[in-house]
Amino acid sequence: MKELRLMKGNEALAEAAIRAGADAYFGYPITPQSEVIEYLMRENPAKRTGMQVLQAESEVAAINMVYGAAACGKRAMTSSSSPGISLKMEGLSYIAGAELPCVVVNVVRGGPGLGTIQPSQSDYFQAVKGGGHGDYKLIVLAPATVQESVDFVKLGFELAFKYRNPVMILSDGIIGQMMEKVELFEQMERSSEEYEWATVGKKEGRDSVIVTSLQLQSEEQEKVNLRLQAKYREVEKNEVRFETYECEDAEYLFIAFGSCARITRKAMEMARAKGIKAGLFRPQTLYPYPYDEVNRLASQVKGILSVEMNAGQMVEDVRLAVSGKVPVKHFGRFGGMIPSPDEILEALEQKIIGG
Amino acid sequence: MSEKSIISPENLVYEKTGVMTDKVLHYCPGCGHGTAHRILAEAIDELGIQGDTIGVAPVGCSVLAYYYFDVDMQEAAHGRAPAVATGIKRVMPEKYVFTYQGDGDLAAIGTAETIHACNRGENILVVFINNGIYGMTGGQMAPTTLPGMKSSTSPFGRDVSTMGNPLKITELVAQLPGTYFVTRQSVHVPANVRKAKRAIKKALEYQKLNRGTCFVEIVSNCPYGWKMTPVESNKWMEENMFPFYPLGDIKVPEK
Amino acid sequence: MARKGDIVINIERCKGCEVCLSACPHEVLALSKEVNSKGYHYVVKVNSECTGCANCAIVCPDAVITVYREKATSGQ
Incomplete structure (x- = not known):
């Protein structure tokens, strides 16, 4: 039964994991996402669904526990925040290389280094351009609400298993810590499906299953890379998700994702109130990025402002999409600072309209 | 009776177990890895658990x-096998799960994963091959390299004042409440191979009891890394490795 | 009197490490002058003293040796 609740973003992620029929969660505390594992430990899903929850000795161990469980064909999840996600990058590269499904949440905080515990979007590059070693991609979902945090856990597992690929939910300290009304989907049953690629114990009459990301022969490794690339092209074709606000007649376009898109929407409304025909484009998938849609909108507007809580990362993808058709500028606050609608509107007026 | 007649199925007393594949092992001549693989495979075979076993391979x-x-297996990142095995065992508690790791993997880069899996008492078997050297990368110093022992990164012998001391991680994990059975074995002579196999078999049987981690160290040779013939390396191992890493059970289940 | 035994050596898999030589209580094994296709001198039987104790097979890192032993019969 669907259920309405007032929930904190991080707790909603945890509840969604239980409801999505996750088999296991392995995590390690880090601000601002510790509520995920705290909620799971409190909720004791072993009793509700049989889901296993374990506090690992490190983020490194946690992602490798995810690897082990995922390679058994189970729905495994971990979460962390920026410094911890850096530690998980080794494991993520192996998971992508071995083509295993899992969901990884990054409740982003400001960096580099230990940085700050305040919200940021400065892990965009790490999430969408790789992060770990080798040619691989994470499917990256960027929730802007607590509701989307919940929905993207469910969608994340679906996509992870559809493509046998790690999925990252790129949340941030705002979405993780804020409370909102959320509609929870019904409890899903944990799957008992045995996948032919999973290590479940060698069955009579079949070869043993080997889960590995190692190919010592370059010819074989190139085949792996080609297979991965073919898969990524499929993902790019099928899984682009975005929302538009007031774009139909827009002359100026804001592009923003996650929590920053909520603030930018306010700036867009203020612009409209001033008679500036502004629209907002919000990618929900950061990989695959909605290049085509942004390109189409670029033909209609006079300029684009990419608003981010970082020093200018997504703006590079916007420029790729726009391909020089119109001016593209970046406006950002960072280090844990959150831009105000006023300064976003001011940036539009100065950098784009007056620029 | 002619000798030929002895070679017949009813007289068969020893053959390669079916739990090992027919692939030719890539290990150097005389390397203990092959024997350690074989006795682990034989133990799985004799317990009839081939279809219920999931193994984790290391880097090295x-x-x-x-x-x-010939069992379902996963390849772990360097040192992470105990974490990977934890992930497997937590979602497949009815399976037999083992890791097979060398000294660099288990006692250097994977020390945290090893100690914490043992400390949690994960119901897994850890098979630890200790030959005191990094073999795959070409004979560099390992966490278990003996004092004074030469390697390509301790070319004048391990100087413990600057390079640190060899780590007796098996004694260390035996101190943890999570371990159930901890033993040190070797596989260089027939009697020791038989003993090591019994230890591995016992460790797998204990896994059913859910009493904690079983940890079987096998002190082994590295003819290539030690720059010796296989026979010389086994002798050197007896004279140098065994005094520092004495064979025998370190922690046995309480009766 | 010890029971009679025999072994079959998979010479193509043998790497000539000689670990089995000292494991044999009856000096049945020696290294061949010939090499296999990998270039290894392989182990061969040089006498018929084998009792089928399997020591050689048990220490062989490459699982090269299969061992046979005649069944114990009454009177032996």
């Missing part, structure tokens, strides 16, 4: 162990 010489065991 035995990185390709999954080619030789």
